[in-house]
Amino acid sequence: MRALTWHGTHDVRVDTVDDPEIINSRDAIIEVTSTAICGSDLHLYDGVIPGVLPGDVLGHEFMGRVVETGSDSTLKKGQRVVVPFTISCGGCFHCQIQQFSACENSNPAEKQDMSAKLYGHSMAALFGYSHMTGGYSGGQAEYVRVPYSDVGPIVIPDHLDDDKVLFLSDILPTGWMAAENAEIQPDDTVAVWGCGPVGLFAIQSAIVMGASKVIAIDHYPNRLALAKQLGAEVIDFRKTNVREALMEMSGGIGVDAVIDAVGMESHGFAIDNMVDVVKQKVGMGADRASALKQAILAVRPGGRVSIPGVYGGMTDKFPLGALMEKGLQIRSGQTHVQRYTKDLLEKIEDGTLDTTFLISHRLPLEDAARGYECFRTEQDSWTKVVLKPGMDMPAAN
Structure with a gap:
């Protein structure tokens, strides 16, 4: 064959x-x-x-x-x-x-x-x-x-x-489980990093589950257009300060739940992500976790973090203090x-x-x-x- x-x-x-x-x-x-x-x-x-x-x-x-x-x-x-x-x-x-x-x-x-x-x-x-x-x-x-x-x-x-x-x-059950892991409530504001296939299905699922507002974060125009077509508000991370925008769009409290649909090869211009890119290329590190780090810092205290994005190894400069001090819940997995x-x-x-x-x-x-x-x-x-x-x-x- x-x-x-x-x-x-x-x-x-x-x-x-x-x-x-x-x-x-x-x-x-x-x-x-x-x-x-x-x-x-x-x-x-x-x-x-x-x-x-x-x-x-x-x-x-x-x-x-x-x-x-x-x-x-x-x-x-x-x-x-x-x-x-x-x-x-x-x-x-x-x-x-x-x-x-x-x-x-x-x-x-x-x-x-x-x-x-x-x-x-x-x-x-x-x-x-x-x-x-x-x-x-x-x-x-x-x-x-x-x-x-x-x-x-x-x-x-x-x-x-x-x-x-x-x-x-x-990818459809992955997007659905990602939204389920975010424990979406009817008045929730949910932010989704990545408008690839899983991210788009997570957006669709979150809306079906009754989220009040879903915010999609990416930099590809067509992908952002698809997210908007599904009913999401959108942020182009190359043109906008994501954390500031999310604070404004959530009434100053921070989003209730975040979904990292990017995973180990995330893009971004933060210095830690650029270093991670180099280390991944030469085999010193496995994962570029810029999107996940950003999501943890952006979610409100007591919020929920859902990780459908694939990670395979280790990552540096993980905001463990923010995770603990903000009392966040994390759910992930295949x-x-x-x-x-x-x-x-x-x-x-x-x-x-x-x-x-x-x-x-x-x-x-x-x-x-x-x-x-x-x-x-x-x-x-x-x-x-x-x-x-x-x-x-x-x-x-």
């Missing part, structure tokens, strides 16, 4: 690789009909996530049609399914309390030491996201093996197009996707949530390398890239 494989920093290629096979009785094989490039994939592309090996198949946002099942799978051949990016067994302590992204069993034992040494506990498995998270092949491919297929995938009715439901795999998919599918069906506005480009799988490059370098206009296996390449001019 054809699949998008990693070969080094800024070097991804569509190669011919072995077809997946049923290994466990709970497995299923999915023929991929749509798969997307995620902002988290760019961390792999930029070489800032350890444990990625040449030839690894990338991609964790995908859906398709069931073509083969193990004897204990609950899926049936021919069903259309969206597959959560988190691989979860359904039976361990964490899965039983719906903390699916903390599954104890999905990451093979021989892989667990890699993340346990860094984080104190091993990570759960994810599709297409390094050997720290299990080394499972991802979904930017024609076919993919889905472990624990009786737990993760959600069956999609045929009347819903792929574009409407693909993002149930990751998304417990399976907890949210049924409810969010219903919200898509009844029109409460829309996802299609985000898609800017649809490309053949064979053109995935260009998709990665443009998604990274042209972030204002390339808001979301969907790859279609089997789609013909456009004719050359």
